[in-house]
Amino acid sequence: xxxxxxxxxxxxxxxxxxxxxxxxxxxxxxxxxxxxxxxxxxxxxxxxxxxxxxxxxxxxxxxxxxxxxxxxxxxxxxxxxxxxxxxxxxxxxxxxxxxxxxxxxxxxxxxxxxxxxxxxxxxxxxxxxxxxxxxxxxxxxxxxxxxxxxxxxxxxxxxxxxxxxxxxxxxxxxxxxxxxxxxxxxxxxxxxxxxxxxxxxxxxxxxxxxxxxxxxxxxxxxxxxxxxxxxxxxxxxxxxxxxxxxxxxxxxxxxxxxxxxxxxxxxxxxxxxxxxxxxxxxxxxxxxxxxxxxxxxxxxxxxxxxxxxxxxxxxxxxxxxxxxxxxxxxxxxxxxxxxxxxxxxxxxxxxxxxxxxxxxxxxxxxxxxxxxxxxxxxxxxxxxxxxxxxxxxxxxxxxxxxxxxxxxxx
Amino acid sequence: xxxxxxxxxxxxxxxxxxxxxxxxxxxxxxxxxxxxxxxxxxxxxxxxxxxxxxxxxxxxxxxxxxxxxxxxxxxxxxxxxxxxxxxxxxxxxxxxxxxxxxxxxxxxxxxxxxxxxxxxxxxxxxxxxxxxxxxxxxxxxxxxxxxxxxxxxxxxxxxxxxxxxxxxxxxxxxxxxxxxxxxxxxxxxxxxxxxxxxxxxxxxxxxxxxxxxxxxxxxxxxxxxxxxxxxxxxxxxxxxxxxxxxxxxxxxxxxxxxxxxxxxxxxxxxxxxxxxxxxxxxxxxxxxxxxxxxxxxxxxxxxxxxxxxxxxxxxxxxxxxxxxxxxxxxxxxxxxxxxxxxxxxxxxxxxxxxxxxxxxxxxxx
Numbered sequence: 001x002x003x004x005x006x007x008x009x010x011x012x013x014x015x016x017x018x019x020x021x022x023x024x025x026x027x028x029x030x031x032x033x034x035x036x037x038x039x040x041x042x043x044x045x046x047x048x049x050x051x052x053x054x055x056x057x058x059x060x061x062x063x064x065x066x067x068x069x070x071x072x073x074x075x076x077x078x079x080x081x082x083x084x085x086x087x088x089x090x091x092x093x094x095x096x097x098x099x100x101x102x103x104x105x106x107x108x109x110x111x112x113x114x115x116x117x118x119x120x121x122x123x124x125x126x127x128x129x130x131x132x133x134x135x136x137x138x139x140x141x142x143x144x145x146x147x148x149x150x151x152x153x154x155x156x157x158x159x160x161x162x163x164x165x166x167x168x169x170x171x172x173x174x175x176x177x178x179x180x181x182x183x184x185x186x187x188x189x190x191x192x193x194x195x196x197x198x199x200x201x202x203x204x205x206x207x208x209x210x211x212x213x214x215x216x217x218x219x220x221x222x223x224x225x226x227x228x229x230x231x232x233x234x235x236x237x238x239x240x241x242x243x244x245x246x247x248x249x250x251x252x253x254x255x256x257x258x259x260x261x262x263x264x265x266x267x268x269x270x271x272x273x274x275x276x277x278x279x280x281x282x283x284x285x286x287x288x289x290x291x292x293x294x295x296x297x298x299x300x301x302x303x304x305x306x307x308x309x310x311x312x313x314x315x316x317x318x319x320x321x322x323x324x325x326x327x328x329x330x331x332x333x334x335x336x337x338x339x340x341x342x343x344x345x346x347x348x349x350x351x352x353x354x355x356x357x358x359x360x361x362x363x364x365x366x367x368x369x370x371x372x373x374x375x376x377x378x379x380x381x382x383x384x385x386x387x388x389x390x391x392x393x394x395x396x397x398x399x400x401x402x403x404x405x406x407x408x409x410x
Numbered sequence: 411x412x413x414x415x416x417x418x419x420x421x422x423x424x425x426x427x428x429x430x431x432x433x434x435x436x437x438x439x440x441x442x443x444x445x446x447x448x449x450x451x452x453x454x455x456x457x458x459x460x461x462x463x464x465x466x467x468x469x470x471x472x473x474x475x476x477x478x479x480x481x482x483x484x485x486x487x488x489x490x491x492x493x494x495x496x497x498x499x500x501x502x503x504x505x506x507x508x509x510x511x512x513x514x515x516x517x518x519x520x521x522x523x524x525x526x527x528x529x530x531x532x533x534x535x536x537x538x539x540x541x542x543x544x545x546x547x548x549x550x551x552x553x554x555x556x557x558x559x560x561x562x563x564x565x566x567x568x569x570x571x572x573x574x575x576x577x578x579x580x581x582x583x584x585x586x587x588x589x590x591x592x593x594x595x596x597x598x599x600x601x602x603x604x605x606x607x608x609x610x611x612x613x614x615x616x617x618x619x620x621x622x623x624x625x626x627x628x629x630x631x632x633x634x635x636x637x638x639x640x641x642x643x644x645x646x647x648x649x650x651x652x653x654x655x656x657x658x659x660x661x662x663x664x665x666x667x668x669x670x671x672x673x674x675x676x677x678x679x680x681x682x683x684x685x686x687x688x689x690x691x692x693x694x695x696x697x698x699x700x701x702x703x704x705x706x707x708x709x710x711x712x713x714x715x716x717x718x719x720x721x722x723x724x725x726x727x728x729x730x731x732x733x734x735x736x737x738x739x740x741x742x743x744x745x746x747x748x749x750x751x752x753x754x755x756x757x758x759x760x761x762x763x764x765x766x767x768x769x770x771x772x773x774x775x
Contacts, residue, residue, distance in 0.1 A: 236538075388623075
């Protein structure tokens with residue numbers, strides 16, 4: 001009898017204490033527009049749902065270089081409970097041991113499979129994709145009409161696309177170009193995927209002399225022949241979107257971010273979107289997933305609260321809202337039937353193509369592996385050297401492979 | 411003289427400075443040395459692995475590029491700075507009107523923030539920046555400018571010959587005659603321009619890209635990149651004034667009697683500079699060279715500000731290499747960064763040692 005009273009008193013005091021305690025979950029993410037967007041999501045969806053659990057949520061943007069800032073905060077133990085984790089630098093963060101594996105803690109089945117794969121290493125899933133982007137062929141309809149060449153479409157192969165681009169150049173002459181070629185792995189690697197190349201073999205080594213990679217490299221740099229394709233810098237632009245804006249370039253390989261850019265900078269430009277071309281031999285497309293995930297700090301003191309916040313931020317309601325506001329393309333596979341993708345305006349059609357690109361053909365995340373951003377440098381240097389005519393493709397690839405070996409043997 | 415308790419008081423007063431030095435220099439340096447022999451990556455427990463990080467660094471082509479860039483930069487800038495600041499100090503040491511104004515005006519670049527100056531230079535040397543604009547103008551107006559110069563020289567020669575024929579002493583650079591020649595040249599050029607004989611050429615805008623992957627080669631070796639050349643110009647421009655102050659202070663200490671003696675012997679200004687000023691300034695020159703070398707070997711800020719505006723290989727310096735290898739994303743090769751930092755320190759030590767050994771300044775008499 002006495003003991004029960006004691007216990008009940010104890011239980012009551014514990015309950016009282018926990019009722020008084022406020023848990024604060026800190027989120028780290030990008031600066032720029034994100035504080036406004038995520039702040040809005042938190043106020044609309046997260047706070048109301050967690051009010052009864054006495055959990056509050058704050059968003060702390062990291063100014064400047066996000067990766068650098070997050071690294072120093074993780075190293076000093078001041079990072080948030082939940083934070084953005086860019087897929088391209090995932091491996092370098094996994095190596096820190098500071099990211100909590102989410103297997104068995106979060107239901108991953110509603111999310112697009114390739115996105116889960118992008119955040120998985122050695123069977124452990126480290127983040128849930130927040131939203132994503134893939135590459136599409138964005139083309140200027142007027143230039144194709146004027147050149148009397150058929151638009152790029154979803155049945156195009158490398159060869160047929162090359163023929164179309166050369167046709168546009170031939171019909172329109174010196175001041176016009178078929179395509180903008182950014183000397184960047186991020187705009188060329190997807191072609192290597194479609195040819196069957198893998199960025200890392202079983203031992204984690206990269207082979208740039210693989211015939212599949214070479215064929216993609218040669219196709220991409222070969223487009224520069226006869227000025228059918230040019231680098232953005234040759235017409236004083238810094239990216240392919242800028243090329244398209246000038247109205248002198250027929251095609252750009254870009255993702256959904258180009259839609260807002262064109263709306264603001266070239267509102268009268270009539271553009272269409274096609275999927276990436278298929279490789280002639282494999283018959284498959286290739287694509288990159290550019291994605292940022294929600295990850296949880298392995299050292300968080302409030303694991304359960306952090307998981308609740310993560311589940312709310314990736315919930316169907318939040319993703320529906322993000323999609324309809326045109327903020328980003330969220331990661332749940334159920335969204336493919338969303339009315340938003342059925343709209344006929346150019347922007348929504350591009351979004352639909354980006355969404356479709358995530359599950360069509362050979363798709364891998366845009367990731368650098370355990371050596372971080374330095375990994376892509378040899379490839380980018382080779383692309384720049386060949387596109388500007390300083391080196392032959394064979395020599396450039398030899399040098400790139402030598403640099404790659406040096407980097408990966410450290 | 412030395413009473414008990416005095417040294418304790420002295421140390422007490424020195425404490426703030428000493429503690430800072432011990433924590434932020436000796437402790438940090440010891441840690442860097444330790445990490446350079448381990449497999450430390452910011453997040454793991456360091457294990458000693460011997461000299462491997464040093465071999466990794468030496469085998470890294472980017473490090474070799476950084477070392478070459480740093481040495482080229484340090485040697486070029488040191489020479490330019492020392493010569494430039496000495497000449498500037500000599501020029502400013504004369505008794506001229508408005509001396510104070512010139513001194514402050516020439517000191518301006520040194521007190522401006524280097525980040526701001528770098529941004530301004532980035533803007534000057536853009537593809538459609540001021541530098542390219544001026545070159546375009548020069549190409550366009552070349553006929554007019556060359557005509558003006560040609561007539562100026564011809565008129566000057568004629569006038570001096572005429573004066574000398576009249577047995578009057580006239581130097582080739584006589585200012586009064588030069589003014590007359592300039593007026594004649596201006597009139598001739600303007601006249602020809604009005605008549606339509608001369609007109610600016612229509613030239614394509616000069617479109618040189620300063621921050622691109624272009625190099626000055628010697629044989630097959632990449633010696634100096636264009637972006638680095640821009641930084642060299644900028645760095646020289648901003649540091650000459652500071653070093654000039656040291657020379658000015660040194661010039662004040664040269665006894666005037668030496669110059670008087672040189673005057674009596676009939677020395678020209680150039681002879682006075684080389685025979686009196688330069689030897690008497692040797693201690694100052696030694697100091698300036700040392701400071702300048704150490705400063706340029708550690709150059710970082712300009713490269714960091716230009717950042718991705720230029721290809722990394724063209725600009726990377728030792729200090730920037732250390733920085734990029736430490737602050738990446740997630741686990742980073744901090745052991746390599748530490749090894750590179752230690753190598754940089756050793757190189758600077760060796761340089762200063764060699765300088766002291768072979769160029770040691772006998773104290774000026």
